[in-house]
Amino acid sequence: MKMKKELNIEGSQIAIDIAQVADALAHPVRVSLLKYVKDKNKVRNDVCNKDLVAHFPYSQSSLSQHVKKLKDVGLFTVEQKDRFSFYSVDKKTLNKFITTLRKL
DSSP: OOOSSOOOSTTHHHHHHHHHHHHHTSSHHHHHHHHHHHHHHHHSSOEEHHHHHHHSSSOHHHHHHHHHHHHHTTSEEEEEETTEEEEEEOHHHHHHHHHHHHHO
16 A cells, blocks of 8 residues: 555554554455455365365466555465465464454
């Protein structure tokens, strides 16, 4: 998320933190990716990029762009093994976002 003007008001860091995660979740595909990976993490430890391609009707490159947004704000952690990427939801970041929203 790019801001044209620096935000220097009380509570601005909270506003920025919420806005960054909200921006990453502003696309339905990214929300679906988050839910899918979170649900799969309950059953097994990791979700491979080929799992995402098999489950979602989008190309690997399109999904990678969405995953990058989620990774950049800390909602996804990515572990590389050989030529595959394995994703998990960073529950700490997700819980922080939810807690911060409740403070509004």
